[in-house]
Each structure stands twice: as C-alpha cells, then as structure tokens.
Amino acid sequence: MKKKILGGTGIKMTEMTLGALTMGPLQAKLSLEEAKKVILAALDKGINSIDTAEMYGMDGPIKAALAEYSGEVILASKSTATSYSEMEKSVLGALSGLGRDYLDIFYLHAAKVTPEVFQERSGAFQCLLDYKSKGVIRAVGIATHVVSVIEKAAEVNEIDVVFPLINKRGVGIVGGTAANMVKAIEIASQNGKGVVAMKSLAGGNLLGEIKAAFSFVRNIEGITSVAVGMSHVDEVEVNFRLFKDEDIPESELERLKSTKQLFVARFCTGCGTCVKACPNEALAVIEGMVVVDKNKCILCGYCNPICPEFALRLV
Ligand code: SF4
Numbered sequence: 309m310k311k312k313i314l315g316g317t318g319i320k321m322t323e324m325t326l327g328a329l330t331m332g333p334l335q336a337k338l339s340l341e342e343a344k345k346v347i348l349a350a351l352d353k354g355i356n357s358i359d360t361a362e363m364y365g366m367d368g369p370i371k372a373a374l375a376e377y378s379g380e381v382i383l384a385s386k387s388t389a390t391s392y393s394e395m396e397k398s399v400l401g402a403l404s405g406l407g408r409d410y411l412d413i414f415y416l417h418a419a420k421v422t423p424e425v426f427q428e429r430s431g432a433f434q435c436l437l438d439y440k441s442k443g444v445i446r447a448v449g450i451a452t453h454v455v456s457v458i459e460k461a462a463e464v465n466e467i468d469v470v471f472p473l474i475n476k477r478g479v480g481i482v483g484g485t486a487a488n489m490v491k492a493i494e495i496a497s498q499n500g501k502g503v504v505a506m507k508s509l510a511g512g513n514l515l516g517e518i519k520a521a522f523s524f525v526r527n528i529e530g531i532t533s534v535a536v537g538m539s540h541v542d543e544v545e546v547n548f549r550l551f552k553d554e555d556i557p558e559s560e561l562e563r564l565k566s567t568k569q570l571f572v573a574r575f576c577t578g579c580g581t582c583v584k585a586c587p588n589e590a591l592a593v594i595e596g597m598v599v600v601d602k603n604k605c606i607l608c609g610y611c612n613p614i615c616p617e618f619a620l621r622l623v
Pocket residue numbers: 570585586587588589590591600604605606607608609610611612
C-alpha cells in the first residue's frame with residue numbers, strides 16, 4: 309500500500325489507517341482474541357497505522373497484537389481531557405495501555421466543539437505540547453467534526469495534524485458542507501498540517517456506495533491517510549483491495565453492507581442525557597422518548613454507553 313509523509317511530521321503512513329473504534333466496546337464488542345485477529349490481519353496486509361482513543365477501550369487488544377508483530381506501527385490516540393492533569397493521565401494511560409514508550413500522534417478529541425477549544429482546553433493542549441518536547445509524542449493534533457475548528461487549527465502553529473470528519477455526502481459534518489470541509493482541509497494542508505480523514509463511509513451509511521465514497525476522500529488534496537473502522541478480517545481484505553484499486557465486483561461488496569442500526573428501547577425515559585452526548589445532533593426527545601435522525605447519525609456509538617437506562621443499542 310502507498311505510503312506518504314504526514315505533513316511536516318516526518319511520519320510515513322500508509323494510505324489506510326486501521327480505525328479501532330468499530331472493534332471495541334462502543335460498537336462490535338469483539339473479544340480480545342477476535343480484535344487481535346483483525347488488527348494482525350491489517351498489519352499483515354501492510355497497513356502501518358492504527359488510530360484509537362481513550363474512550364474506545366481498545367488499548368488491550370492493540371497491545372496484544374503489537375506483541376505478535378515485529379514491523380513498525382504508527383500509533384495515534386486521543387483524549388477528551390480538558391485540564392493539564394487529566395491529559396497527563398490520558399497520555400500516561402495510553403503509553404502503559406498500548407505498551408509503548410512513545411506515541412506517534414496524540415489528538416485533542418474534540419468531536420463537537422467551537423474554535424475556542426484551544427483556549428477552553430489550553431491546559432490539556434499544553435500538556436500534549438510538553439510531552440512532545442520531551443519526545444514522548446511525535447505529533448500533536450486535533451480530531452473534530454467541525455469545519456470551523458479545522459479552519460482554526462490550520463492557523464495554530466503548534467498543531468501538527470488535523471483529523472477531520474469528511475465523506476462525500478457530508479454526513480456528520482458540523483457547521484458546513486462536505487465542500488466547506490474539503491476547503492478547510494486544503495488550507496490546513498497548505499499550511500503544513502498533516503491530514504488524516506475519518507468517517508469516509510459515514511459510520512457504515514455509505515457502504516452501499518463504497519467505491520465512490522473511498523474515491524471521494526482519497527482524491528482530496530492534502531489527505532495522507534484515511535482511517536477506516538473495521539471489525540472483521542473480510543472487511544480488511546476488501547478494503548485493502550479497494551485501496552489497491554482492484555476492481556471488485558458489486559456482488560462481493562454486497563456482503564459488507566451494514567445492517568447496523570441504533571435502536572431505542574421502549575423503556576427510554578426521555579431524560580435527554582444522550583442528546584447532549586451526540587456530536588452530530590442526531591438525537592431529539594420527542595413526546596417523552598428519544599428519536600434518531602438516520603440522516604445525521606454516523607453510528608459512532610458515543611451515545612449508547614451514556615444512557616442510564618441502557619435503552620440505546622447499536623446492533
Ligand atoms: S445518535 Fe449516537 S451513534 Fe448516532 S451519531 Fe449520535 S452519538 Fe453517534
């Protein structure tokens with residue numbers, strides 16, 4: 309698989325990054341052994357980059373897979389921490405959880421924030437910069453769904469990498485269209501930032517048009533790598549072949565189509581806790597019960613563990 313240098317970081321990444329969210333407790337809930345198999349399948353294909361986050365709960369399987377793999381692997385993680393001490397705990401936790409003495413990229417996990425995030429979370433940001441100075445983190449970034457945050461990050465000297473949500477239909481993009489995000493990405497790249505793309509398949513919503521969806525993101529100027537969430541070795545195989553530009557018959561792609569949906573159980577109390585947790589404004593309480601807007605939901609799974617009634621299920 310093609311490798312490119314990520315902006316000004318010197319980090320050489322494959323065009324595809326393995327996204328860990330889909331394997332973990334927020335989504336497919338794979339066992340450690342099952343997840344390890346998927347991770348090793350991706351690494352064996354030559355994918356050299358893995359993206360995870362503190363909230364994905366995937367450090368254990370990644371560490372276990374790395375123990376059985378001798379090649380170089382680019383590791384990225386992220387945290388929603390706001391203060392210096394919280395972020396320090398996240399960084400140290402990731403190092404120990406992943407079994408590494410350094411991390412290639414550490415992002416401010418900032419799905420739905422405003423451009424003021426750099427001031428509002430200045431302690432957390434400073435912590436990442438300090439750990440970069442110590443050589444523990446190679447590159448500091450921000451992961452977000454918001455167009456104006458990418459625009460702001462493009463101007464922040466200390467940001468090395470941006471990790472925007474982008475897909476051809478613009479599903480999940482906050483504060484703009486796909487075209488607006490593409491423009492923001494181009495400016496960030498021109499300003500020397502590395503760019504890794506997320507949600508190119510909109511959490512599985514674009515599996516029915518997977519070739520066009522990948523092609524759209526792969527052709528955006530400035531993107532070095534596309535993080536693709538996978539939870540089965542068959543997905544690794546097919547996605548790898550698509551990124552090698554193999555012409556895969558539609559019939560073979562059919563079996564990848566997602567049957568995943570977010571269900572709301574009848575015992576939802578309408579408390580609204582999950583509404584605030586959704587980064588994409590896909591939930592609303594209507595007549596005492598939460599309702600999912602399928603056009604906005606990217607099946608990220610951030611909402612279901614938050615429900616105090618266990619009324620949300622991503623299945
Ligand atoms: S409704 Fe839940 S799964 Fe859908 S986008 Fe919002 S947080 Fe993610």
